[in-house]
Amino acid sequence: MVAPRNLLELARQHGTPLLVIDHNVLRANYRRFKEHLPRIQAYYAVKANSDAEVIKTLFDEGASFDVASYNEFMLVYEHIKRLDPPTKDHYIWDKIIFANTIKDRDTLRKIRRYKPLVTYDNEDEIRKIKDCCDTAGLVLRLKVPDIGSIVELSSKFGADPADACGLVARAFDHDLVVEGLSFHVGSQCTNTGNYVEAIEIASHVLADCRKKGYALKIIDIGGGFPVPYNADVPRFEKMAQVINAECERLFPSDVDIIAEPGRFIAATSAMLVSEIIGRARRDGKTFYYINDGVYHTFSGVVFDHWVPDFQAFRDGPSQVCAVVGPTCDSFDKITLSAQLPGDLDIGECLLTENIGAYSIASSTHFNGFEGAHILHVNQ
Numbered sequence: 001m002v003a004p005r006n007l008l009e010l011a012r013q014h015g016t017p018l019l020v021i022d023h024n025v026l027r028a029n030y031r032r033f034k035e036h037l038p039r040i041q042a043y044y045a046v047k048a049n050s051d052a053e054v055i056k057t058l059f060d061e062g063a064s065f066d067v068a069s070y071n072e073f074m075l076v077y078e079h080i081k082r083l084d085p086p087t088k089d090h091y092i093w094d095k096i097i098f099a100n101t102i103k104d105r106d107t108l109r110k111i112r113r114y115k116p117l118v119t120y121d122n123e124d125e126i127r128k129i130k131d132c133c134d135t136a137g138l139v140l141r142l143k144v145p146d147i148g149s150i151v152e153l154s155s156k157f158g159a160d161p162a163d164a165c166g167l168v169a170r171a172f173d174h175d176l177v178v179e180g181l182s183f184h185v186g187s188q189c190t191n192t193g194n195y196v197e198a199i200e201i202a203s204h205v206l207a208d209c210r211k212k213g214y215a216l217k218i219i220d221i222g223g224g225f226p227v228p229y230n231a232d233v234p235r236f237e238k239m240a241q242v243i244n245a246e247c248e249r250l251f252p253s254d255v256d257i258i259a260e261p262g263r264f265i266a267a268t269s270a271m272l273v274s275e276i277i278g279r280a281r282r283d284g285k286t287f288y289y290i291n292d293g294v295y296h297t298f299s300g301v302v303f304d305h306w307v308p309d310f311q312a313f314r315d316g317p318s319q320v321c322a323v324v325g326p327t328c329d330s331f332d333k334i335t336l337s338a339q340l341p342g343d344l345d346i347g348e349c350l351l352t353e354n355i356g357a358y359s360i361a362s363s364t365h366f367n368g369f370e371g372a373h374i375l376h377v378n379q
Helices: 004-014 023-036 052-061 070-077 085-095 105-114 123-132 161-173 192-211 236-250 263-269 297-303
Strands: 018-022 040-045 064-067 096-098 117-120 137-141 149-151 177-182 187-189 218-220 256-259 270-282 285-290 310-312 318-324 333-341 349-352 373-377
Touching: 004 018, 004 270, 004 349, 004 373, 018 023, 023 040, 023 052, 023 236, 023 263, 040 263, 052 064, 052 070, 052 263, 064 070, 064 085, 070 096, 070 105, 085 096, 105 123, 117 123, 123 161, 137 161, 161 177, 161 192, 177 192, 187 192, 192 236, 263 270, 285 333, 297 333, 310 333
Parallel strands: 018 373, 040 064, 040 256, 064 096, 096 117, 117 137, 137 177, 177 218, 218 256, 285 318
Antiparallel strands: 018 270, 149 187, 270 285, 270 349, 310 349, 318 333
């Protein structure tokens, strides 16, 4: 990663707020995933950070992609559109999955020509896919436990496992082809037991479907692989050992296993340098106003339940401070409990690490602020 003194120099050159994305870290995280989960094909979840340069680096690394919309699909398609038709078709079939279980009709019509792999979890979606994208291969998403995950997903997505075989049968009744099953244990999952239970649920559904004559061949174990935001997060290597063991124990060798790491690959690749633009004393606490906030690069505080860690670029007696954004909305409070020197001046900068996922992807232009300048290094 870029050293703090170099970050300050970059901030002087490019201005603040400055988001620095280190592509060496992107590559290292992708390779680490592949090393410790060798049987599992990694489909990068584009929603975590959809910057075109991030997509390019991971494409060059050989990653597959999980997309949720036509626009995300086109970010990936940009890299294959000039390939010969057979190679391009094979890439789409083998390396892209539309993992959003609910897709609008217009999107389905647009992607019909590509014969994509798509997820579903209910009968209405089956009928919609039949009407608008009958060339698709289907993956049924299952509802699984997501206890302990920062962002739970099972309240919005996933079919009850008891209904799974029936939903597979319904799809085949509509002359569609179901190719596999998927699940997601929730984002930033720190409970390895979620994976164990979800893999077991999927294995039972897979066995039941195969007994009924449905030759399912894909298991998508989703995302949720945790990032070390703090010391309490379990090590990925230990979690991977458990996932590997359960996959080997419960899934036949003819099953292709895929996953959707997003945060795991993108989060630690980026650092933000923000500038203190104002300072006040309120109710006995120092408030630092910076030129970035929850409507911009710190959007993950709202949408992702993320707790950022601020660091100063110089030492000083530490105290509990508030760090708030530049907008006119009082909601724009990033944290009220940052441990920082209490004597930082206007014009000094703060550093935030591990801000590569669910940050610029959900940034807005609220109040007319443009958000952070993005600088790519080690491309």
